[in-house]
Amino acid sequence: MIKRNLLVMGLAVMLSACGFQLRGTGANDLNIRELDLSARNAYGDTVKQLRTALENNGVKVYSGAPYHLVLTNEQDTQRAATYTGGTRSAEYELTTVVSYVVQGLNNAELLSDTLEVHKMYVHDGNNITGSDLEAQRVRKEMRNNVVQGLMLRLQQLTPAQLDELQRKADLRAKAEAEQMEAARRAQDATPQQSPMEVPAN
Template sequence: MSLSTPRLLLSCAVLGATLLASGCGFHLRGTGVDSVELNQLNVTAHNRYGPTYQQVLQALEIDGVEVTPSAPYTLQLLAENQSSRAVSYTSSSTPAEYQLSSSLTFQIADRQDRALIGPETIDTQRTYVNDKDNIIGTTEEEDLLRREMRQDLTRQLLFRLSSLTESELSSRESRLDQQQGN
């Protein structure tokens, strides 16, 4: 057996693993979002100091969107809801697993506060094991999952915003003006 045969086998194995991974839909984590095409956007929320609002602002600014109150369109974060429910139980009837749910309702409005897009709701869920012997670890895991869910909601929101252009919003605004004129 020559020295090049193990290299050939290794190369084939790596190539095969790569093809399998790409064929099953595997991809590296990232935003997975095209850039937002809107130049300016105002952003409002009931809780302007909350982590979701802050994360959305940061993501928009990183994407090159100028967040300003004088923007022609406003992204309104209308409601954020979080819930938790037991999904399985132990033999002693204590929760073994919890399902966390988060949702974010938003809309895009014009300067006259007329909804051009939405209201739409995006949501995400995660499940974790309730370890009654490690309460601190379980609490930290829940906190970590909540942060990941907030990031997921932000990614979903940016994905939705990436499909919009200022000309599309402008044409929706013009249609509303025409409807009110009739």
């Protein structure tokens, strides 16, 4: 039995050393191999963690990549969910909302979405320091969840889907440009009314 367990463990180590990973156990199935990444908060922890996660999964992150992921907004909020009078403790709900956009050629918006994470924690009024540390721990966990969620959403995108979204974005841009050109021509073709002349007395 011991020999069998050692054999299984040895095979697992060998396979992991070769880069093998069971499908669904990680976010290493990304179809996007090149990506530009930016955020409104360029030095925030979320964008830093996301960059590291992408690079660890074989994605080349650099300016000028074919696709650009932009974290357009990130908000952390807190609200009291329940109160307990005598012990001065309250349960708080923490929320993190991240909005993002994926851009293609010519900064065309291919898709946009929002990711939300909610968690609860108990704030003890008799142990403010401990409660603050707990809130920080929960926020860190939520940030990890946000990064995992973004990786999973990127994992679902394929080059074919992005190419189709780019084609539709190009058609929209072309239609808008044609409408603007038609409006300009119509305005140029319309005679401009001269100022009304007031007869001299």
